[in-house]
Amino acid sequence: MADTYDYVVIGGGMVADAAARGIRERDSSGSILILSEDVDQPYTRPALSKKLWTDPDFTPADNDLNTAADTGAEIRLETHVEGFDRAAKTISIDGGETIGYGRLLLATGGHPKTLDLPQDDRVIYFRTAADYRHLRALSGSGRHVAVVGGGYIGSEIAAALAQNDTRVTVIFPDADLGAATFPESVDKVFEKRFIDHGVALVPGRRLDGATPDGDGFVLTLDDGSTLKADGIVVGLGIEPNTGLAEAAGLEVDDGIVVDARLTTSDPAVFSAGDVANYPDPILGRRRVEHVDNAKEQGAAVGRIMAGSDEKYSHTPMYYSDVFDLGYEAVGKLDASLKTVEDWKDDDSVVVYYLDDGQPVGVLLWNVWDSTEKARKVLAEAHALTADDLVGQI
Structure with a gap:
């Protein structure tokens, strides 16, 4: 008989950590197994190109998410999944081992181009x-x-x-x-x-x-x-890791296609994070490769797997820091689009990106604590014109 777990996560990144924590919000005792190809326990990815280089007091140990200790999840590192059988609800890993699952999360992320x-x-x-x-x-x-x-x-x-x-x-x-x-x-x-x-x-x-x-x-x-x-x-971006989903007959289109409950076409199989193509309530169907989405979507899918009736309704933000500059953003930043600039001072500006005259993205350049306002602008885009945008944030 194969070992069987209530919840199995394929992928050992930030989504896996957030999902385990989300599961524990609703299920304090269900067994959780995380299968990771990484050599390290789950950690925060943004620090790899930011804080670990700029803060001498922040160490790799500080970057560890302490997933196993905090959630009781079993984590197997350097583990390659060969495939999964949806009918039998089993997973095959290298070495011939078979693992059973109650609910399965594909948090397979992506691989660098x-x-x-x-x-x-x-x-x-x-x-x-x-x-x-x-x-x-x-x-x-x-x-x-x-x-x-x-x-x-x-x-x-x-x-x-x-x-x-x-x-x-x-x-x-x-x-x-x-x-x-x-x-x-x-x-x-x-x-x-x-x-x-x-x-x-x-x-x-x-x-x-x-x-x-x-x-x-x-x-x-x-x-x-x-x-x-x-x-x-x-550093040319990533390609989503969809091979396991494709081989199992799940719908794939620039990522693993899920519904608002982060569920694939199989009700026992879910997906979240960099690899998931999901319906954003404001911006429509998309795939997002940023930390806010990994944390929020991971936590939501964990709760959903454990019985929550919620839908994923968060529109994620993203951010970057280089030298003494920083920005946050929501939506699509594409310089080929028409833009409206609202300068606050010589160093701070809100830039609205327009497609067919409606805002589809907001850049907050050295403007902080305004992502909720940016989401509001995008949610009300149908009622706004370029002339309405200056002063919205």
Whole structure:
């Protein structure tokens, strides 16, 4: 007979932690098993590119979520799930073991997008705590690290490295750093901070390849130019891990498709976090790869699995910190959209992003404690025009 658990979570990230806590809100004794491919117990992901680099008093031990101790969940690390049988309600893992489940949560997250680069310890596709430790060992002492990608994760890594005695070059395809996300007025401020901190920017270029050269690499760009670096960090976003769901016959469309109760087409199987494509009550169907969603959606799905009749009604925010700059945002930030800027002072602005004349995203640049107001604007978008937006927040 297979060991059977009341709740099984595939994936060992922040969603797994939040789900275990959500389960415990309603079920104090049900058995919980978390199957994780990671080598570490659940931890907070944002600190890997932020606080662990900037706060000397914050250690990796502080970043541990203490999931097992707080919830009583059993956590198996370095465990690969081969598949699951919905009819039998069993999971197959490497080594031939079979595990039964009452309710199953797919919190499989995503894997980093990769490039055709050498398989080398000095090439890091940044995603995990192990990657953070690896990059720490590769950085400092004036070493030169090339960061490929100037988006959300690439810019944070570049800033983190630059503040830790590391020479940094960022290679990205846009004309300016942040140009795909911010309007020009904000983009100029954002890019200038990197330049002021000594970060070398290589705009309008992509990495074609890298050749090992002594202790480092010679990088070749798409225009034929080259540069040398001691290490390479790739931050190009992730692809959702949907393979298990697809193999089990669940609906997949840019993630695992779930309803407002985070339930797949199988009532005993749920999904949440980076991998879940869910119906946001304000913004419509979407998939969100940020910490607020992982925590809130994870807690909600845990409660739902344990019998709550709630729906997931939270519209998540996200945030970033680089150097002395920071922002929060709700909705879609796309610089190709029309924008309305509401400057509060020389350093603070609210930017509204419009699609077909209606706001679909709000950027709070150095404006704090206003995400609820941003959600309200987006919820009332049908009644607002561009002329109504200045002063809403």
